[in-house]
Amino acid sequence: MDTNQKLESLRVHYRMANLDISDCDAKPEKQFDKWLNDAITSHCDEPNAFVLSTVNNGRPRGRVVLLKGIHDGKFIFYTNYQSAKGHEIDSNPHVALTFLWLPLQRQVRIEGTIQKADLSLSDEYFKKRPRGNQLGAMASPQSKKISSREALEALFKTTDEKYHGVDELTRPAHWGGYSVSPEYFEFWQGRDNRMHDRIIYEKIANNWELNRLAP
Numbered sequence: 001m002d003t004n005q006k007l008e009s010l011r012v013h014y015r016m017a018n019l020d021i022s023d024c025d026a027k028p029e030k031q032f033d034k035w036l037n038d039a040i041t042s043h044c045d046e047p048n049a050f051v052l053s054t055v056n057n058g059r060p061r062g063r064v065v066l067l068k069g070i071h072d073g074k075f076i077f078y079t080n081y082q083s084a085k086g087h088e089i090d091s092n093p094h095v096a097l098t099f100l101w102l103p104l105q106r107q108v109r110i111e112g113t114i115q116k117a118d119l120s121l122s123d124e125y126f127k128k129r130p131r132g133n134q135l136g137a138m139a140s141p142q143s144k145k146i147s148s149r150e151a152l153e154a155l156f157k158t159t160d161e162k163y164h165g166v167d168e169l170t171r172p173a174h175w176g177g178y179s180v181s182p183e184y185f186e187f188w189q190g191r192d193n194r195m196h197d198r199i200i201y202e203k204i205a206n207n208w209e210l211n212r213l214a215p
């Protein structure tokens with residue numbers, strides 16, 4: 001069997017659960033909290049991982065990052081502000097987040113606008129990271145071309161040596177949190193015969209309106 005034949009024969013039946021508007025919390029962040037906790041307790045791998053989509057000169061770009069908090073309904077993740085995504089966010093604050101919890105046959109899509117998180121939140125989170133992760137964030141010019149693995153290791157080593165004996169490292173200005181304010185949510189539950197449940201929340205005049213979409 002070649003790869004295309006294998007791809008054609010891959011077929012999972014989604015029959016685990018269903019989702020109706022009447023099952024959903026009126027507040028999408030509460031519904032999200034419920035599903036995220038289901039993913040955590042069901043031992044989904046990296047349940048806080050999501051695909052972050054940004055726009056680069058009108059073209060979409062995606063990559064996985066980790067959700068590290070939800071504060072006042074805003075979704076927080078951390079990264080390098082000078083990375084490719086950082087530049088894309090500077091020029092266009094519209095982003096999409098996609099969570100996939102395959103063991104539960106669930107997907108959540110979120111769309112919204114993004115801004116840098118409060119400095120104090122970033123400082124606080126940076127302090128909690130293991131020292132190696134802190135040094136990595138300080139040393140790595142994320143998304144820049146780099147000549148070799150050795151050159152990358154050398155950057156880490158130089159930073160490690162520079163801060164030898166310094167007990168508490170300070171967050172570098174180029175690294176910190178982003179905060180996404182959602183305007184749209186879609187909760188997707190896989191169903192039999194590809195007749196999936198899709199419940200959306202749209203923020204209209206500061207109220208959340210719920211609707212069902214066809215699969």
Ligand SMILES: Cc1cc2nc3c(=O)[nH]c(=O)nc-3n(C[C@H](O)[C@H](O)[C@H](O)COP(=O)(O)O)c2cc1C
Pocket residue numbers: 046049062063064065066067077078079080083084085086142143
């Ligand atoms: C499971 C997983 C988790 C990740 N978490 C983060 C994260 O929280 N922050 C981050 O900057 N990159 C994270 N990455 C790396 C990003 O996917 C990406 O390679 C990096 O941020 C550079 O993206 P950019 O060049 O588009 O800016 C993660 C990757 C994976 C596979």
